[in-house]
Amino acid sequence: MDWQAIWLSVRLAVSTTLILLAVGMPLAYWLAFSPHRWKFLVEAVVALPLVLPPTVLGFYVLLAIGPRSPVGALYARLTGGMLPFSFQGLLVASVLYSLPFTVQPVAAAFAAVDRKLVEASWCLGVSRLATFRRVIIPLALPGVATGAILSFAHTMGEFGVVLMVGGNIAGVTRTVSISIYDQVQGLNYGAAAETSLFLLAVSFTVLALTYALQRRVWALWPMS
Amino acid sequence: MTIAAAADLNFALDEISRKFRAEHSDVDLRMAYGSSGNFYAQIRNQAPFDIFLSADVEYPRKLVHDGVGVRDSLFVYAVGRIVVWVPASSPLDPATALRAASVRHVAIANPQHAPYGRAAEAALHSLGIYDSVAGKLVLGENIAQTLQFVQSGAADVGIVALSLALAPPVRAQGRYWIVPIGAYPEIEQGGVILKDSKAAREFRSFLLDEVGRRILKKYGFSLPAN
Numbered sequence: 001m002d003w004q005a006i007w008l009s010v011r012l013a014v015s016t017t018l019i020l021l022a023v024g025m026p027l028a029y030w031l032a033f034s035p036h037r038w039k040f041l042v043e044a045v046v047a048l049p050l051v052l053p054p055t056v057l058g059f060y061v062l063l064a065i066g067p068r069s070p071v072g073a074l075y076a077r078l079t080g081g082m083l084p085f086s087f088q089g090l091l092v093a094s095v096l097y098s099l100p101f102t103v104q105p106v107a108a109a110f111a112a113v114d115r116k117l118v119e120a121s122w123c124l125g126v127s128r129l130a131t132f133r134r135v136i137i138p139l140a141l142p143g144v145a146t147g148a149i150l151s152f153a154h155t156m157g158e159f160g161v162v163l164m165v166g167g168n169i170a171g172v173t174r175t176v177s178i179s180i181y182d183q184v185q186g187l188n189y190g191a192a193a194e195t196s197l198f199l200l201a202v203s204f205t206v207l208a209l210t211y212a213l214q215r216r217v218w219a220l221w222p223m224s
Numbered sequence: 225m226t227i228a229a230a231a232d233l234n235f236a237l238d239e240i241s242r243k244f245r246a247e248h249s250d251v252d253l254r255m256a257y258g259s260s261g262n263f264y265a266q267i268r269n270q271a272p273f274d275i276f277l278s279a280d281v282e283y284p285r286k287l288v289h290d291g292v293g294v295r296d297s298l299f300v301y302a303v304g305r306i307v308v309w310v311p312a313s314s315p316l317d318p319a320t321a322l323r324a325a326s327v328r329h330v331a332i333a334n335p336q337h338a339p340y341g342r343a344a345e346a347a348l349h350s351l352g353i354y355d356s357v358a359g360k361l362v363l364g365e366n367i368a369q370t371l372q373f374v375q376s377g378a379a380d381v382g383i384v385a386l387s388l389a390l391a392p393p394v395r396a397q398g399r400y401w402i403v404p405i406g407a408y409p410e411i412e413q414g415g416v417i418l419k420d421s422k423a424a425r426e427f428r429s430f431l432l433d434e435v436g437r438r439i440l441k442k443y444g445f446s447l448p449a450n
Contacts, residue, residue: 068377084378085329085362167362167373168334181365185261185337 001195004171005179012087012175013155016094017102020151023095024102025144029132031103032110047100054097058164061093065165085167090175093161098154102147109143110136142213149213153206157199225423226254226272228263230279230413231368232304232340235391236443237277243439244430251423259366261337267292267418274419275427277301279367280339281414288416297417301431302445304411305386306343307400309374314381318401321381322353327360331373331382334363339411341367344383346408374398386444412448 031043049057065083066072075083083089113136121131137144159177166173168182176199183192229237234257241253256263260278267276267287276293278284281300287293308318316324332348333341341363348354362378364370367385374382375397389400415431417424430436437447 062373062376062378066376066378082328082378084373084376163365164369165378167329167331167379168365169362182334182336184265185259185334187261187264187337 001191001198002174002176002179002183005174005176006195006198008087008171008174009156009176012090012094012158013152015091016098016155017148017152019091019095020098020102021144021148024099024106024147028103028106028110028147029136031107046103049097050100054158054160055164057097058093058161061089061096061161062165065089065092084165085169085173087172089165090162090173093165094155094158097158097161098151101150101154105143105147105150106140109140109146112143113139145213146210149206149210153203153210156202156206225251225274225421225427226256227275227277227427228256228258228267228271228273229277230260230263231257231366232279232385232387233257233277233413236387236440236445239443240431240436240439243435244427247430248423248426251426253427259337260339274421274424275415275417277413277415277431279304279411279413281412282339284414284416287418293416293418294420297420297428298414299416299428299432300412300414300448301436302413302440303448304340304343304413305405305444305446306340306347306383306403306408306411307386307389308381308403309371309384309389309398309400310381311375311377311398312396314399316381318381318399321401322348322351322357324380327357327380329362329373329379330357330360331362331364331370331379333367333370333384334365338364338366339413340383340385341370343408343411347383347403350407351403388444390444413445 027046031039062084063069064071065075067076067082072083083092117135117139118131121135122128126134157177158175159181162173162175162178166175166178168174168178176195180192180195180199183195237255241255245251245253256273260280260283263276263278264283264287267273268290276284276287284293284298288295288298308321310316310318310321321327322330332344335341335345348357362373364373367388370382371384371388371394373379386402388394389398417428441447
């Protein structure tokens, strides 16, 4: 089994999830509570990665972070490095690719928080930020956890985007799904089956965890 | 009749099949382009193709060995060449680009499964520059993606198929240097008939005869010695 690729995918998925929580929660808050007229446009943009084929996303990302783009040129000036074919480049692509997987469940959970509790907190003189931290987040925690877990799982299984922007460098951009693809292409079916089974087990565990979190009542033992 | 063909044949085969259709109006000919390794796996699982034109000769040979390909129908239709390719706007000279210190990324096809990638790797070894570029290599999934890495500017230089460098949409976009033929093992491109029929036999002869050979040559494939 290609442990180097598995470890890389885990690192990528964890980093992506952390960034998405930092970026996604404010965005989800805005989507849940803003009365802005053009909000639907932002909602559509956030949902785009669900609909666009990864090849389209990857093609655009490669052009957008390449040395000929303003973003790529700025990055090169700031860091001296280049985004394509680097872990950071994959991170940019993964954050975009998994954005709806964080933002949508979190926004739905925020919107489901009882408005009366939020307003009561405000009326008692608690600031908006503190209300967000101490009322909204605790009540929306299952939704936040779902968003984080789905983003993690989605990044673990990411293939098309990585194929388009990664360049398949061992330890840098050869993620587990690319490694499996290589093994199949190299007619190394045994190794491919082994790694695939591992990924299947991880995915199942993660999803089972998500649905377990969504259960309202968790009676571990019959009470009566 | 459906032909599964390696992606590098795209342009040559479009022209060949046009000519073939003009002579055989009774044959309903369809093309599917893709990666030879993918086709191999699909064909072993009963994909409904009549002919398989691979980017190497190993896959068809294995299919005959597996009993999936028609026994006596294995053939070599072309020999591939590789070139060092840079975009037209690049300041690099393709003949020396691989040695340039300013180069950060060199794109080749994945040597693990792409025949052109294996040839590129062998050429880097025999030109004595493999060690100096090993840390700069990025791997395309196939030869077309390798070209796209360079075309987009993400990689500075790439080693691709001559047939691709000569393809109509690419020809004006870059400059290339043909890697000397002795620098890498010959890339024999082979094919096999999967479902025997008169039409399949006719297409095979058409490809190997004068018209097919002329078109293949025009698109940058050398011809097998015999």
